[in-house]
Amino acid sequence: MLALALVLAALQQPAAVPVTLPPQVGDTSPFRRLVLAAPGLMREGSGMPGPRYWQQRADYTIRASLDTATHSIAGAETIRYANNSPDTLRYLWLQLDQNIYKASSRGASLNPTDARFAGRGFEGGYTIEYLRAVRRSGQAAGRIPLATTLNGTMMRAELDRPLAPGGRAELELAYRFEVPEHGSDRMGREQFPGGWLYEIAQWYPRVAVYDDVRGWNTEQYLGQGEFYLEYGDFDVAITVPRGFLVAATGTLANPLQVLTATQRARLARAVRSDTTIAIVSKAEVGQAATRPAGASPTLTWHFTAKNVRDVAWAAAANFIWDASGYDGALIQSFYPPEANPDWARSTEYARHSIKHYSEKWFRYPYPTAINVAGPVGGMEYPMIVFCGYRAGDRGLFGVTTHELGHEWFPMVVGSNERLYAWMDEGFNSFINIYSALAFYHDATPQGRGVPAQWAQFAASGQDEPPILAADRVNPRLLGQIEYNKPATGLYLLRQHILADTARFDAAFREYIRRWAYRHPTPADFFRTMEDGLGEDLSWFWRGWFYRTDVVDQAVDSVRTRTDSTGTTAALFLSSPGALPMPVDLRIGYANGAADDVRLPVEIWFQGNRYVYERKVPAEVVKVQIDPGQNFPDVRRGNNVWVKP
Ligand SMILES: [Zn+2]
Structure with missing residues (x-):
């Protein structure tokens, strides 16, 4: 009934006579759908291999x-x-x-x-x-x-x-x-x-x-x-x-x-x-x-x-x-006497890695996993990896868990490394974060995967899109663009954008399961994740993987008004960076109390300004965006508003 009344009301308005044509625009929002290759029976819109999928x-x-x-x-x-x-x-x-x-x-x-x-x-x-x-x-x-x-x-x-x-x-x-x-x-x-x-x-x-x-x-x-x-x-x-x-x-x-x-x-x-x-x-x-x-x-x-x-x-x-075993697989290390003495722990590092990735993501399918010490600094092949013989301590753990992580990407999930290094180096660097956290019982990632550290690099203006073919990336920046950036992006997605690790893990496991021993493309990954997560992440895939868009969230000003219902604060927020993100707010009051609020990424649907209104218990004296520094914000100076 209401809808009909609105239509009739619109029809009854006098027709305007346009002097000039109205503006005609396409969808340029960061939220427009990411354009991917048309799905079909070979590769489906869900991200699954289709009924006609074939492979040589x-x-x-x-x-x-x-x-x-x-x-x-x-x-x-x-x-x-x-x-x-x-x-x-x-x-x-x-x-x-x-x-x-x-x-x-x-x-x-x-x-x-x-x-x-x-x-x-x-x-x-x-x-x-x-x-x-x-x-x-x-x-x-x-x-x-x-x-x-x-x-x-x-x-x-x-x-x-x-x-x-x-x-x-x-x-x-x-x-x-x-x-x-x-x-x-x-x-x-x-x-x-x-x-x-x-x-x-x-x-x-x-x-x-x-x-x-x-x-x-x-x-x-x-x-x-x-x-x-x-x-x-x-x-x-x-x-x-x-x-x-x-x-x-x-x-x-x-x-x-x-x-x-x-x-x-x-x-x-x-x-x-x-x-x-x-x-x-x-x-x-x-x-x-x-x-x-x-x-x-x-x-x-x-x-x-x-x-x-x-x-x-x-x-x-x-x-x-030397050797040990895990789940029927023989874990082995081969190293010369001149190797760093920490190589005596190589098999322990390798066993932890194979066990951790098996339990968390996908069971290791091969009969052996071998770490060899030699002149090659770090390189992966099915069931065997080469790690530098001089490596020791955390460096040896890091390179071992990285190269063995490649048994999942790209040895099991057979993506095209030459075109899409981020699908093996990046995904692998992402799972390495959790392998290291589990081994060292660290509270937070060391090295790769830290959004605040990534922001420092992005702010330097050297960022390149990870979607670049591996050979086109500046060799000096390869580690940042194809390893760190995708790993940080997935970490950010899992921990802070979704803030739902179980939902992320189920979708990521499904990607591995669907594409094990197959040849996934970027579209197959993006679609499988969206299908499993129940999210349209076009804005994130585009901004993070196809572009060098940065996150910059700001509190511009705060106004309050008081009426018979109480005091309402209006927080004027903006997102001048091209990459939108959900907003974590901490609102501090004159009485010393504070409220933490999560605003969804959809607040930026209408543009990069948003006014958040909220009933407040006392005068607002401070508003801070991302107090946990969980997002890769490239300008933190505008994240805090303090009552003048
Ligand atoms: Zn690698």
């Missing part, structure tokens, strides 16, 4: 040997590639990451010689001996050489016949490369008194990801941007000098051949142990008795791994090796 698969068999005289690796590899896409493929792209160490590479131009992600002047790269298709039956059975085109760290292989939807291709190739000493701080080798220690990764040609959003993902490996890989099963055999120990992604398939009876017994005990057990003690390092008896100068270590996106390994003659 690549299974690998690799036979490789390490020549310690020339520091080179020679390998033969079979890739079994399953085309689950609806497309007929006529070529595949392979990733030849070692080609970053060719003198003419784009990465060599991009990184100063001494930069972290450079090769420090090393010249190497892959030599591909052959690449051919394997035909197992029919008239054309045999090996068919494939034509290839090299494009830097990518190589296009022309298939000998089109690969139809649902079809499989089997390729085999042989390759070799010299291991750089400093492999972009992701792999390499270092000489210790006991000999060379090798950390081997990006060590076999890998098929690029073909997906629904971009087709072939052919971004060059430039050093700073990490990886985007398909899932598959691996069967890997690595031949090394007899005196070496090998740590690798996967389950050791031939312990009888490469371990002593004593080591096998110790490992069997360790996997059931909460505390660390020596497999090769410091006193035993380099002793002949640590290697099985035999005449051959080499041993071949055989590993198998299921449903992983990569394989890496480390080898040295002088490893101390």
Whole structure:
């Protein structure tokens, strides 16, 4: 009835004669919906993978040997590639990451010689001996050489016949490369008194990801941007000098051949142990008795791994090796005697990390988790991470819990690291906050994730949007933009914007569950979170991840009026920063009392000024915004009003 009366009233008003056209504006509010790729049956509006979701698969068999005289690796590899896409493929792209160490590479131009992600002047790269298709039956059975085109760290292989939807291709190739000493701080080798220690990764040609959003993902490996890989099963055999120990992604398939009876017994005990057990003690390092008896100068270590996106390994003659167990998984550390003595706690740190992330977010799915000390400062691979051998104390805990956190992002949740570093580095840095809080029983985060600290950086004007592809971020700011900012944003969302940790955790767990072993995009994450949280967070995703908008909340003035119903205070608030936030207010009265009030972010719907009215018990003498300093406010000077 009321609605009808309003309509009639409007109709009865005399028609205005416009002299000029009225202003015509679009929605420019920070609250306008974030525009994301149209949802469909592949990726749904809820953020779920849809009923038509598909993903390619690549299974690998690799036979490789390490020549310690020339520091080179020679390998033969079979890739079994399953085309689950609806497309007929006529070529595949392979990733030849070692080609970053060719003198003419784009990465060599991009990184100063001494930069972290450079090769420090090393010249190497892959030599591909052959690449051919394997035909197992029919008239054309045999090996068919494939034509290839090299494009830097990518190589296009022309298939000998089109690969139809649902079809499989089997390729085999042989390759070799010299291991750089400093492999972009992701792999390499270092000489210790006991000999060379090798950390081997990006060590076999890998098929690029073909997906629904971009087709072939052919971004060059430039050093700073990490990886985007398909899932598959691996069967890997690595031949090394007899005196070496090998740590690798996967389950050791031939312990009888490469371990002593004593080591096998110790490992069997360790996997059931909460505390660390020596497999090769410091006193035993380099002793002949640590290697099985035999005449051959080499041993071949055989590993198998299921449903992983990569394989890496480390080898040295002088490893101390210890282990424990958690939930059936073998937790292991390998470190040289020259490592910081705190490495004796590495397995304890690793076990805490795997247990903490398993209990809080998603159960660790793999049979082992390994921390290796070596020249690489911190780098992650499925089931195995490389952490700097000089690291100790909180630094060693921090790098260990960070690299092992990557087992969840991106090893389980297989996002595109090269395009969206914030989806692995940022999400991982976020879960690291709680791992450290749990280990050290700290009350508040140390280092990353502190909104007030972030505000200081943002106020410096150096901020960049985390949505930038990893290689486009200023290398000096990578840690701030792709690690700290997204981690701080999620911490802020969980602790202070929602201020509902259970609701956040349920939604974040659902994101991991939905996208485990899959390839989520930013839209899949934003949608899944909104779906689970029951919130439209367009304003937050846009301001925090796509832009460099800052938070600046202010109390401009306070007025009071008194009538027969009592005293009412009008608090004139503003939000001159482009990024709106909920407002936490503390209102102080002349009688010494105070009220804490939370105003929702929706108060800024009509613009960046808002008047909050409230009945007050006494004269208002002070109003403070965000007294807990929970929000990343870049100008705190305007947060407080004091009665003049
Ligand atoms: Zn990382």
